Amino acid sequence: MTGRYVLRRVLQIVPVVVALVVLNFLIITAAPGDPARAIAGEDAPADYLQGVRERYGLDRPVPVRLAAYMRQLARGDFGYSFAHNRPVLTLIGERLPRTLLLTLTALLLAAVVGTMLGAFSATRFGTWTDTVLSGATLVFYTLPVFWMALLVILVFGLWLRLLPTSGLMSVGFSGGGWALVLDRLRHLVLPVGTLTFYLLPTYFRLTRGSMIQVLGEEYITVARSKGLAPRTVYVRHALRNALLPTLTVIGVSVGTVMTGSLLTETVFSYTGLGRLMYEGVFKRDYPLMMGIFFFISVGVVSASLLTDIVYAWVDPRVRYD
Amino acid sequence: MTRWVLAAVSGDPGGHPVPPAIRGHGLLVRFLRQPGAVVGTLLVAVFAAMALAGPRLQPYDPLEPSDANLLGPSRARPMGTDELGRDVFSQFLSGAQVSLLFAFGAAGASLAIGVLVGALSGSHRGWVDDLLSRAMDIFLIIPRLFLIILLVAMFGSNLWIALLVVGGTMWPANARLMRAQVLAVGAREFVAAALASGVPGTRVLTRHVVPNALDPVLANVTLQMAYAALTEASLSFLGLGDPNRPSWGRIIASGQQYVLSAWWMVVFPGLALALLLLALHLVGDGLAAALNPRMGSRVR
Numbered sequence: 105m106t107g108r109y110v111l112r113r114v115l116q117i118v119p120v121v122v123a124l125v126v127l128n129f130l131i132i133t134a135a136p137g138d139p140a141r142a143i144a145g146e147d148a149p150a151d152y153l154q155g156v157r158e159r160y161g162l163d164r165p166v167p168v169r170l171a172a173y174m175r176q177l178a179r180g181d182f183g184y185s186f187a188h189n190r191p192v193l194t195l196i197g198e199r200l201p202r203t204l205l206l207t208l209t210a211l212l213l214a215a216v217v218g219t220m221l222g223a224f225s226a227t228r229f230g231t232w233t234d235t236v237l238s239g240a241t242l243v244f245y246t247l248p249v250f251w252m253a254l255l256v257i258l259v260f261g262l263w264l265r266l267l268p269t270s271g272l273m274s275v276g277f278s279g280g281g282w283a284l285v286l287d288r289l290r291h292l293v294l295p296v297g298t299l300t301f302y303l304l305p306t307y308f309r310l311t312r313g314s315m316i317q318v319l320g321e322e323y324i325t326v327a328r329s330k331g332l333a334p335r336t337v338y339v340r341h342a343l344r345n346a347l348l349p350t351l352t353v354i355g356v357s358v359g360t361v362m363t364g365s366l367l368t369e370t371v372f373s374y375t376g377l378g379r380l381m382y383e384g385v386f387k388r389d390y391p392l393m394m395g396i397f398f399f400i401s402v403g404v405v406s407a408s409l410l411t412d413i414v415y416a417w418v419d420p421r422v423r424y425d
Numbered sequence: 426m427t428r429w430v431l432a433a434v435s436g437d438p439g440g441h442p443v444p445p446a447i448r449g450h451g452l453l454v455r456f457l458r459q460p461g462a463v464v465g466t467l468l469v470a471v472f473a474a475m476a477l478a479g480p481r482l483q484p485y486d487p488l489e490p491s492d493a494n495l496l497g498p499s500r501a502r503p504m505g506t507d508e509l510g511r512d513v514f515s516q517f518l519s520g521a522q523v524s525l526l527f528a529f530g531a532a533g534a535s536l537a538i539g540v541l542v543g544a545l546s547g548s549h550r551g552w553v554d555d556l557l558s559r560a561m562d563i564f565l566i567i568p569r570l571f572l573i574i575l576l577v578a579m580f581g582s583n584l585w586i587a588l589l590v591v592g593g594t595m596w597p598a599n600a601r602l603m604r605a606q607v608l609a610v611g612a613r614e615f616v617a618a619a620l621a622s623g624v625p626g627t628r629v630l631t632r633h634v635v636p637n638a639l640d641p642v643l644a645n646v647t648l649q650m651a652y653a654a655l656t657e658a659s660l661s662f663l664g665l666g667d668p669n670r671p672s673w674g675r676i677i678a679s680g681q682q683y684v685l686s687a688w689w690m691v692v693f694p695g696l697a698l699a700l701l702l703l704a705l706h707l708v709g710d711g712l713a714a715a716l717n718p719r720m721g722s723r724v725r
Contacts, residue, residue: 123563127572135579142579246702248655250662251677251695254684258692262685359568366570367659371681381571385578385663393578397571404566 120405128394129173146388147186183391192395203376207361210299218307223343226315245305249364253298253371267293270373295372302364315346355411358404455715462711468704476525485512487519487671495687505689516671523672524654531653534592536646539599547607548630564597577665584667591656595649599642606638640716647709651702658698673698
């Protein structure tokens, strides 16, 4: 792989980010009501609104305002959240690690287990095992994640009472060391489990589908007729090739993961980035919502870029032109 | 991007141009041969009937509070009452209307815009195509629920605004499918023959190319119906629903804080939503399999 390919792909991000900024600006401009309030949020005090009007030149023509908006974002200023009394970027930075812990754990679990189950199901194609596995994953595939989360709370909070159903840690918890780690982990189990079951069917379906296709190829028949063990054929010959589409999807599914995280965090009161967005909706905290939307969009675009580069590196058939 | 759209644009089902489908009788037979597709169609029909009959079946005014708050299901109130003593079953029937409205309305708008933009993009190579394709790429990659939340929060939690926003952000997947199909169909001989015999280009596009290119888009739209209903429910669940229209997502949201004491507010509307989504997926999968003869042989 050439450095020029990587550089060219990185440069392709620029127009996307500019388009996102323009989109954000258009939303502010087109929203009904006072644009200063759209920039500052419903909780902003009157003198701050006046400052916003002057700083953004809200009485000036649209191109001038767009330029002012872009300059501000370029300085890393995403606005101020009056509901939280903190700059938006600081808030995002505080909540991001929690969301990363939740989503990356769930993504890893879902991708590994989903891929393995999907490949297994494909090797049992046409049997009851395959039918049951496919049917069960279809149900999880279509289940609304916030409802799944509430059912989990119902089952674990009402009947089993084994695990905590909300928050990051126990209220008033004073232990340290391993006890603290254990308490944190116990609070993670249900949100991570819910998010895993939300993401798993995507990888199951993709791997199963591409594995079934690969198993029909001639080189598989050749490998089989050479007398290779079925296990070797499945893992070495079939799965390796069937994994490519799955790999692509892991990279471009950051948006899906964040959507799942938004709803899961909301239900479990897990104070990450998703729950922050929910709080923003609740308070009509527009700069916060816009900041999170912009931040996640850039994350999604970067992840898909990274996937393209990894893909070109893994699959020699991809040409760099 | 949802995980469902993800599957569609990454090649399954129908991300690649599908060979021109065998339409008509054979298609219907292949569709009806799949038990899942039949069950799904029947379920959607039941929900549609429920939405159409909705107001006539409501035993109470869905928005009228009473003293009987948080009552469990009984013969008089089959789904119990909510925290303000409103009848959950009456709200549930209103919710069916909202969900079906989004499934058909938003997905219908997305189909219309997607077909138009995709046909335009596929038939006008050059800067028109470049511009439209770029716009599709950007819309496909941004986290759509976050954008929808932002738009509905800023433009108002009104049923029709939300419908417009959901439909108006879903079309790029259809446009991309349509564009690929138009390119594939446009290269076939009968199009060249029509053009050579002097039929105007626009007429060839609308009468010959688009009808032959539509099938995979229709299969995708079935999945978008599910996505539209789910998005409405998610919006309502997050507190962005229309305050004057009870919807399944809103009943679940108000039931959330009483989930341990009043399970009926969460369980009944959620179950209906899950069933509707499952049914639409069964129809969509069945349609995709019936349209793709190679996959069709695998369908049992």
